[in-house]
Amino acid sequence: MNLELERKNTISKYYEQESSLPKKIKENLLNIEIELYGLIDLNESMEFQSSWLVLGENTLYLFKKNGEEHVLDTKLLITSISRIKEHQSLSSSKYEFLTADDMPPLLSVHFTGRQKIVLGHIKYLIETKMKSVKYNKPKDWNPDVEYQKAVLKHLNEAQSTLSDKQGKTFLRLVGYLKPYKKDVFWGTVGAICSTLSALLPAYLTGRLLDTVIKPFQEGGLQKTLAMNAAWRILAAIFLVFILKEVFSYMRLSKMSLMGEDVAMDLRTELFSHLQKLGLDFFGRKQTGSIISRVSSDTDRIWDFVAFGIVEVGIALVTLISLSAVLITLDWKLGLAMSLPVPILLLSIYYHGERMQKLFIRAWRKWSDLTNVLSDTIPGIQVVKAFNQEEKEIDRFNQSNDDVTGEFKSVHYAWTKFWPLLMMGIQVIVMTVWILAIPRLISEEGTTDYLSLGTFVSFLLYVTMFSQPIEVIGQMARMLNRALSSAYRIFEILDTSPSLKNGRTILKKGELKGDIEFKNVSFSYDGVRKVVCGINFRVLPGEMIGLVGSSGGGKSTITKLIARFFDVSTGEIIIDGKNLRELEVGSFRKQVGMVLQDPYLFHGTLVDNIRYGLPDVSLKKVIEAAKIANAHEFIMSFELGYETIVGERGHTLSGGERQRISIARAILHDPKILILDEATSAVDTETERKIQDALDKLIEGRTVFAVAHRLSTLRKANRIFVVDKGEIKETGTHNDLLKKKDGLYNKLHRMQQEMSENFV
Amino acid sequence: MTTELLDIRLFLKENNQLYLSGLKDIFENKEIEVNIKKCFPWSHQDKFLSFRNKDDEEVLLLPDINQLDDRSREDLLQFLSQSDFMMKITDIISIEEEVELRNFKVITSSGIRNIQTKLDDWPKILKNGSVMIQDLCGDTFVILSIEHLESAARKLIGTYVS
Structure with missing residues (x-):
């Protein structure tokens, strides 16, 4: 289905x-470019x-509904x-x-959150026009x-x-079986044969009674002949049992192994795809939800492929063949047994x-319980500090009682239902007995006569009825x-990955680090602009300090440079080329980042330092650690560079982790370096060590350093003061201090006062 | 309990905007356009109102609406009646679940509506017994009293709020 049609269908x-x-309305505005x-x-x-x-x-138009049609109600010039x-x-x-502020509004419109994003865009476009700023719409802009x-x-x-549609999803899932056609074939053959062979022993038992035991008891068959015939039939029954288990083995082994292969294919495909997705995807999905898709959802698919499809298939085949066999054996009893089956299936469905x-x-109560856990376990230090253990125990107990109550209701429901269902099956069996007894004791040769063998076969078949009914009932x-x-x-x-990959591949060392922002705006949610119409150019080797209040847009600017997100409007030019034209991987290899809270993977320190460069020599790793002032503390650990860190590993302090991430950046030798609050979470002594390491790192690179402490930007060539998504001031430290009412001057004064008060 | 009146004046102008005057020390008696945000929009609707200027900065925190003179209070309530709008669910036609989504078809004070929530966003039961549902787009829908719903609707929502 084409994308536009799909979107239209979804909206409807x-x-x-x-x-x-x-x-x-479109016809009314024929000469207007909407x-x-x-x-x-x-x-x-x-x-x-x-x-x-x-x-x-x-112009802005408002069309209101009048009867079946929309008519023009208001027309406003943007200039008004x-x-x-x-x-x-x-x-x-x-x-x-x-x-005008003291005049009644020209137009008021009310709308729900559903329309908010598109109307937010309209508001933004109007405000851009009001400022007479040229808005560069993408070439393929289409209002629909x-x-x-x-x-x-x-x-x-x-x-x-x-x-x-569900059918489409099912077919797509089945498509994953394609590489395993042979296994599917042999698994299915095994399943069908084992099911059919399971029907034979009951039939052979009936034959044994009717053709051997009864004629012998009535004197119509000699003992030796009867014994031989009986052994033959028993041998056949035993052979059928062996065959059935062989076929079962064939089915189980083929399908379960194939299920594992399908689950593995899905996991591989999922994880590779996840690596290609942008940060926007990870921002809107919870980590737990993503992890469960790779782990428990693929496991559920395995269960379905390995057993589900086959179990349901077997149940269907069993039920149909059982009904056919029973009706063939004796149509009256067969119908008495088969006709109530749909009622049983329906009752199982409604029970479901x-x-x-x-x-x-x-589940709702369970989620309340897990909320208590996810609140209190990570926050246990706060709980203890405020002596709230008893209160938290009460909160947990309350949720625990609720969950237990709900699960007890679940158990009450199924424990009542299944005996009732089984009772229903017993009633059918009793009906069969009631219908069979007068026929069993009637004269042989009469039309209603029922042989003992047929009836015993029947009873054996009846025992096979309940399991497929249960499976089919649970099928939905x-x-x-x-x-x-x-x-x-x-x-x-x-x-789809939100970033389209460019074609220009950058070779190592090819990037100079010339960065230009041309009227760049960006919004995470499509409504609120975090960066609004920013323009600047930074030359290779320049160090830029980004300062300003929290949430002003400083970090977002650095994320746009690293192309974690694409700009909403405007362009970022790197060495004369639009950032979108560059191949993301080759570009990011030349961008280094040192963040406020660096992440270390579970593994050794050496592996963490050379993350992304596994072949780099150990000598270079040590050199980088020395420049980053990390070597000494690494050597204080018994296992040196082979100390395990990260989750479940050795705990490093914030400053130590920071120096590992600086060593990592040094090893990567990036042309563009982003330092985002790299020294904000450490003590003064550690800050000095990190600052010393950073001073060595920034040499010869284009650097963007986000910092709250202005003292850390003493080496910056220029400082950008960012506020509410705009660059309000630019200049050197001294230039900015000269602006007495400037934001930078204010920040500087405040920080000075704080340190003076401290003294 | 008597409440001390504040020396401020609120009034609605022709343009439907709310203005604040007074606060001699801060604004030198100038009229400033204000917007209101409630600190406790559910539990204490008449208390702790934050008056905010055009730049969304707080200019006044009003502890209690009764600290205003009658005319100011009247204008404030009229202004709030425009901004306090909340959709009330009066009937529930269906609730269906699919992957990641829960679809509600409901009748609200504004008309019939299909709303969607995430599966793990359960309807919230408030202290006053009403039920709040926040849809994917951030709109809030409220069921003031489950007891007043039709029995079929009560049965449908019962699974989610019992």
């Missing part, structure tokens, strides 16, 4: 709102409606708007388009696509494969539905569970 299915601007539009889904009385806000080059005021309530937002993407953003973040509701309640739940896991796996596999 989930939101029941128009998936694009109505044709009539830049963007959005749905206004609340009226002034806060009732749902569908009006449309349409942005042209210089002085400000757009936003009001936010718990269930809606409101934009007021003002011409922009509207659809914005409206679906939250939905797609929660679940990206919304339009996939009820259990599903009970499980939802239990089993299939749903497997398809849920498949959905969750395919959701990741179908997520």
Whole structure:
């Protein structure tokens, strides 16, 4: 299905709102170039409606619904708007388009959160036009696509494969069996043969009674002949048992091993794909959720492939063949046995539905319990410091009681149901007995006569009835569970990396480190601009200090340079080329980062230092550690560079971890270096050591250093003061201090006062 | 308990914006346009209101709405009635679950609506007994009283709030 059609279908299915601007409105604006539009889904009385806000080059239009059609209600020139005021309530937002602060608004519109992203874009575009700033729209800008993407953003973040049908997902899952056709074939042959062979012993038992034992007892067969015939039949039964187990082995071994292969393929594909996805993906998905897709979801798929498909297949084959055999043996008893089966299946299905509701309640309580755990275990130090152990024990006990109560309800439900179901099967068996007894004791040769052998076969077949009924009854739940896991796996596999890779591959040493921002804006959520229209150029070898209040956009600028995210508008030029044209991997190899809270992988210190460069010589590792002032503390450990660190390993202090990450950066020898609050979390003595290491590291590189402590930027060639996403001031330390009312001067004064007060 | 009145004046202008005057020491009696954010939007709606200027900086924290004179309070309440809007669920038609999503089809004070939440975002039961559902887009929907819902709706939501 084409992407636009898929988006339209999803909007209709989930939101029941128009998936694009109505044709009539488009016809009304034939000569206008529509830049963007959005749905206004609340009226002034806060009732749902569908009006449309349409942005042209210089004009804003509001079309309101009148009967079946939309008619133009308001037309505003952008130049008449002085400000757009936003009001936010718990269930809606409101934009007021003002011409002057003390005048009534030119236009007010109310809308729900669903429309907020696209209307936020419209607001941004209008504000850009109001400032007469040229807005560079991408070449492939299409208002329909922009509207659809914005409206679906939250939905797609929660679940990206919304339009996939269950059948399609099932077929896709089955597609993973393709490389294992032979195993599937032999596994299926094993399953069918073992099922069919399981039917034979009951039939042969009946034959033994009717053709050997009964004729012998009635004197119609000699003892020797009877014994020979009986041994032959018993031998046949034994052979069938052996064959059945051979076929079972064939089925189990082929399918379980193949299930492991399929799960491994999925895990490999998932993990490789995860490595390609951008930080935006990891930002919106919880780590636990991603890990469970690679671990428990693939395991569930294994279970389904190895046993689920086959179990259900076997159950179906067993039930159909049992019914056929029973009806063939004796159609009256066969029907008495087979006709109630759909009722039993239905009751199992409804029981499953009820259990599903009970499980939802239990899961909800379970999630409350895990919340208590995830609160208190990581925060145990705070709990102890405030002497809250008893309170936390009470909180846990309360949740624990709730969970236990819910799970008891689950157990009450199934423990009542299964005996009832079994009772139902016994009632059917009793009915068969009631129907059979008058026929068993009737004269041989009469139309209703039932032979003992047939009846014993029947009874043996009846014992085989309950298991397939149970399996088929659970089929819907089993299939749903497997398809849920498949959905969750395919959701990741179908997520395209947000960054399109460029074609220009940079060779080692080719990058000079000339960086230019041209009117760069960026937003994480599509609404709130974190970086707004930034322009600057940094020459190779320059060191830039980024200072300003928290949340002002400093770190985001560095993330844009490292291309963790693409700019929303504008361009970043590296050595004269657009950053988007460069191949991400070859570019990032020449960018080094030292972060506030460096991450060390589980492993040795040497492996952590040479992460990404496994072949680098040990001599170089030691040299880098020495430059980073890390060698001495590493050698204080008994195992030196082979000390295990990271999770479950040796605990390093913040300053020690920082120096390991500096050694890592030194070894990588990047042309562009990003230091993000690298010394903020350490004591003064450690800061001095780190600063000393950093001073050696920054030589000959283009450096961006984010810092709160201005003293750490003493070597910066220029300082950018970033506030509310804009660069408010630039200059050297001395230049900026000269601006008496400047932000930098204010920051500097505050830090000086703090240190003076401390003295 | 008597509440001490504050020496400030609030008024709505023709443009529907709320203005604050007074606070001689801080604003030299100038009128400033303000917006309101509540510190406790669920539990103490009339207490601890944060008055914020155009740059979203707090200019005043009002401990209690009763510390305003009658006219100011009236204008403030009128202003809040516009910004306090919250969708109330009056009936539930269906609740369906699919991978990662829970779909509610509900009738609200604004009309019929399909809303989606994540599977692990359970409806929250508030201290006053009402139930809050926050959808994927951040909108809040509230069921004021489960007892007042039709029995079919009560049964549907019961699984999630019992």
